[in-house]
Amino acid sequence: MLKIKDLTAIVGHTPILKGVNLDINRGDIHAIMGPNGAGKSTLAKILAGHPAYEVTGGEVWFKGQNLLELEPENRARLGLFMSFQYPVEIPGVSNAQFLHTALNAKRKGNGQSELTDAEFAQLLEKKRKVMEIRPEFTARNVNENFSGGEKKRNEILQMAILHPDLAVLDETDSGLDIDAMRIVAHGVNQLMNAEMGLLLITHYQRLLDYIRPHFVHVMINGKIVQSGGPELALEVENRGYDWLIPSLTTEGKA
Amino acid sequence: MTAELALFSDYKYGFFTDVETDSLPQGLNEEMIRAISAKKEEPDFLLAFRLKAYEKWLHSTEPLWANVNYPPIDYQKMTYYSAPKKKPVLNGLSEVDPEVLRTFERLGIPLEEQKRLSNVAVDMIFDSVSIGTTFKKKLEEAGVVLCSISEAMHTHSDLVKKYLGSVVPIGDNFFATLNSAVFSDGSFVYIPKGVHCPMELSTYFRINDRESGQFERTLVIAEEGSYVSYLEGCTAPAYDTHQLHAAVVELIALDHAQIKYATVQNWYSGNPKTGEGGIYNFVTKRGRCAGIHSKISWTQVEVGAAITWKYPSCILQGDHSVGEFYSVALTNGQMQADTGTKMIHLGKNTRSTIISKGIAADLSKNSYRGLVKIAPRARGARNYTQCDSMLIGDACSANTFPTIEVGNASSQVEHEASTSKMNEEQLFYFQSRGISKEEAVNMIVNGFCKEVIKELPLEFAREAQALLSIKLENSVG
Numbered sequence: 001m002l003k004i005k006d007l008t009a010i011v012g013h014t015p016i017l018k019g020v021n022l023d024i025n026r027g028d029i030h031a032i033m034g035p036n037g038a039g040k041s042t043l044a045k046i047l048a049g050h051p052a053y054e055v056t057g058g059e060v061w062f063k064g065q066n067l068l069e070l071e072p073e074n075r076a077r078l079g080l081f082m083s084f085q086y087p088v089e090i091p092g093v094s095n096a097q098f099l100h101t102a103l104n105a106k107r108k109g110n111g112q113s114e115l116t117d118a119e120f121a122q123l124l125e126k127k128r129k130v131m132e133i134r135p136e137f138t139a140r141n142v143n144e145n146f147s148g149g150e151k152k153r154n155e156i157l158q159m160a161i162l163h164p165d166l167a168v169l170d171e172t173d174s175g176l177d178i179d180a181m182r183i184v185a186h187g188v189n190q191l192m193n194a195e196m197g198l199l200l201i202t203h204y205q206r207l208l209d210y211i212r213p214h215f216v217h218v219m220i221n222g223k224i225v226q227s228g229g230p231e232l233a234l235e236v237e238n239r240g241y242d243w244l245i246p247s248l249t250t251e252g253k254a
Numbered sequence: 255m256t257a258e259l260a261l262f263s264d265y266k267y268g269f270f271t272d273v274e275t276d277s278l279p280q281g282l283n284e285e286m287i288r289a290i291s292a293k294k295e296e297p298d299f300l301l302a303f304r305l306k307a308y309e310k311w312l313h314s315t316e317p318l319w320a321n322v323n324y325p326p327i328d329y330q331k332m333t334y335y336s337a338p339k340k341k342p343v344l345n346g347l348s349e350v351d352p353e354v355l356r357t358f359e360r361l362g363i364p365l366e367e368q369k370r371l372s373n374v375a376v377d378m379i380f381d382s383v384s385i386g387t388t389f390k391k392k393l394e395e396a397g398v399v400l401c402s403i404s405e406a407m408h409t410h411s412d413l414v415k416k417y418l419g420s421v422v423p424i425g426d427n428f429f430a431t432l433n434s435a436v437f438s439d440g441s442f443v444y445i446p447k448g449v450h451c452p453m454e455l456s457t458y459f460r461i462n463d464r465e466s467g468q469f470e471r472t473l474v475i476a477e478e479g480s481y482v483s484y485l486e487g488c489t490a491p492a493y494d495t496h497q498l499h500a501a502v503v504e505l506i507a508l509d510h511a512q513i514k515y516a517t518v519q520n521w522y523s524g525n526p527k528t529g530e531g532g533i534y535n536f537v538t539k540r541g542r543c544a545g546i547h548s549k550i551s552w553t554q555v556e557v558g559a560a561i562t563w564k565y566p567s568c569i570l571q572g573d574h575s576v577g578e579f580y581s582v583a584l585t586n587g588q589m590q591a592d593t594g595t596k597m598i599h600l601g602k603n604t605r606s607t608i609i610s611k612g613i614a615a616d617l618s619k620n621s622y623r624g625l626v627k628i629a630p631r632a633r634g635a636r637n638y639t640q641c642d643s644m645l646i647g648d649a650c651s652a653n654t655f656p657t658i659e660v661g662n663a664s665s666q667v668e669h670e671a672s673t674s675k676m677n678e679e680q681l682f683y684f685q686s687r688g689i690s691k692e693e694a695v696n697m698i699v700n701g702f703c704k705e706v707i708k709e710l711p712l713e714f715a716r717e718a719q720a721l722l723s724i725k726l727e728n729s730v731g
Contacts, residue, residue: 048682048686049682049685049686050682051678051682052678071685071690072682072685072686073684073685073686073687073688073689073690073691075686076685076686076687076688077688081686082686084683084686087683088679088680088682088683090680090683090684090697090698090701091674091701091702092698092700092701092702092703092704093697093698093701097697098684098687098689098697101689101693101697102684102687102688102689103688105687105688105689105690105693106688109688141701158687162687162688
């Protein structure tokens with residue numbers, strides 16, 4: 001469903017991604033781990049189409065379409081979802097209004113009928129309960145004065161409403177206490193199904209205790225340096241990233 | 255297209271209408287003022303009013319404290335009277351110059367009664383002259399007067415004499431004084447005791463002539479226990495020269511009366527690249543809550559004019575009277591706005607609310623300037639002020655200049671202010687959820703302004719929202 005080939009990217013003049021390759025199929029859960037500054041979040045943002053990053057080479061195909069040619073909103077309508085590490089506050093726009101507009105934009109883009117206020121309210125109510133989100137949440141402005149945990153839960157609520165084919169969760173566990181993480185992970189597990197792909201981006205192994213990946217990749221200095229099964233995450237947890245770095249430094253000198 | 259829409263689309267009102275005009279030559283002197291008065295066949299008290307104002311104007315100086323820049327204005331190079339030659343008769347629009355009628359049609363203001371706006375009575379001012387008023391009959395039945403001030407001078411001269419200059423005195427400020435000397439026309443509204451005006455009243459202002467300044471004078475009188483909601487809209491052709499618009503609006507609310515006054519100002523704002531042309535909007539608007547428990551609300555959506563200098567204010571004289579100011583000022587291109595309000599608390603337990611939303615984009619300058627003054631005798635007075643600014647891009651500026659003077663210990667004043675920036679991250683957040691950038695700007699701006707927009711009459715609120723996003727279409731990414 002997602003195919004990343006030799007992807008390179010810069011921000012300003014600084015190379016961040018230096019040739020990333022990754023395939024994600026429906027039903028797969030992938031995790032990308034790596035130290036700070038490895039380029040993990042950059043990869044997520046490039047997939048979503050963030051304007052601050054410039055792709056300098058490589059290809060990304062999503063559901064048979066050249067993802068890099070699409071505007072960010074069209075990527076979302078096609079079924080890509082990225083959960084933000086730092087969700088943005090939008091004063092004056094309510095959660096419900098935001099979600100309703102987003103869902104209808106997606107439905108319209110896919111030739112489906114738009115949901116009426118009543119239909120949407122019903123859907124929102126259902127998903128809200130699954131995510132264990134308080135009812136007053138939906139009337140509040142998007143992320144405004146939300147705690148870190150509330151923001152992350154709100155991201156997962158958006159994912160539940162938008163029902164993506166591929167969800168990229170960027171450091172969803174950062175800043176969460178263990179209870180909040182459990183709720184978020186529970187929400188994600190509820191949404192995951194055989195038709196969907198999931199890409200978890202995380203610094204720690206912790207989240208992977210709650211959402212079990214099928215594949216684990218380690219990214220260092222803009223490249224995936226090691227791939228494996230869930231056992232790789234445990235190894236990283238025990239040994240850190242240092243043992244993976246030398247191969248990279250050698251390569252860097254070449 | 256409805257009348258509302260005309261005010262609110264992208265600037266397609268920049269056209270000029272070729273009509274035969276009856277104009278006085280350029281320049282300002284006593285003779286000119288006598289000529290204006292004579293053309294309008296005014297009662298003597300008005301000529302005296304004008305001459306007194308002219309005398310004061312000669313000795314007053316142009317205010318330079320506002321946070322705006324413009325080259326000196328040559329007041330002798332301006333025309334102070336210009337009117338379409340074919341004058342309408344008072345009881346019908348059939349004799350109006352067809353070109354003028356077509357202008358209003360193009361602006362989306364249907365003058366023919368059968369096409370009229372549902373439940374909004376409109377008075378049209380073309381350059382300096384009132385073209386006509388719709389719904390006269392229905393208003394008359396309710397005892398409500400909506401007519402041009404030129405007409406009111408004759409039909410309601412006692413009221414005009416009593417109230418003209420009673421809120422904005424003859425020598426109030428440079429521009430108001432100039433207006434008092436040369437004002438040509440404007441709207442007059444009178445709501446009798448106990449009458450709840452059966453419909454929205456509205457005036458549509460159109461500047462057409464290249465050289466003429468526009469100096470309208472609006473007077474709204476709400477008698478005891480009455481209610482009126484009034485809306486004005488403004489457009490002008492796109493000329494490469496500046497036109498001066500120096501209007502005066504006076505509102506009087508007696509005991510338990512309520513006046514809601516809304517403005518949607520979309521004058522031509524000049525060339526956004528060169529800054530050439532556009533209206534200088536130097537306006538004095540003030541209301542007097544003369545009676546106990548009276549209330550005056552100003553709502554303004556200011557999205558046009560090269561320079562705006564405007565502070566719709568309330569004098570809260572009656573005990574328990576209430577003043578409100580809700581404002582959205584949007585500047586883009588090279589526009590400059592210095593706008594805000596004055597709330598003068600004189601009566602006991604008077605209350606005022608100020609909600610100001612400034613949006614600055616491109617190279618524009620947007621300032622809020624406000625005064626909250628609580629007199630020593632205004633015991634128990636309260637004010638709440640909220641001033642929010644939103645910046646779009648890096649080259650614009652937003653400023654806040656609040657002044658608070660509290661003269662007693664039993665009053666309460668609250669002031670909140672914020673500045674935010676509409677940024678790439680916000681827009682990307684919307685886009686990443688499938689919402690286009692245009693729709694995102696629309697939602698952010700209207701979210702930012704919603705406390706003000708909800709104060710507009712319902713039929714105008716939606717259009718005002720559309721106008722805000724259209725204005726910003728080229729300013730965001």
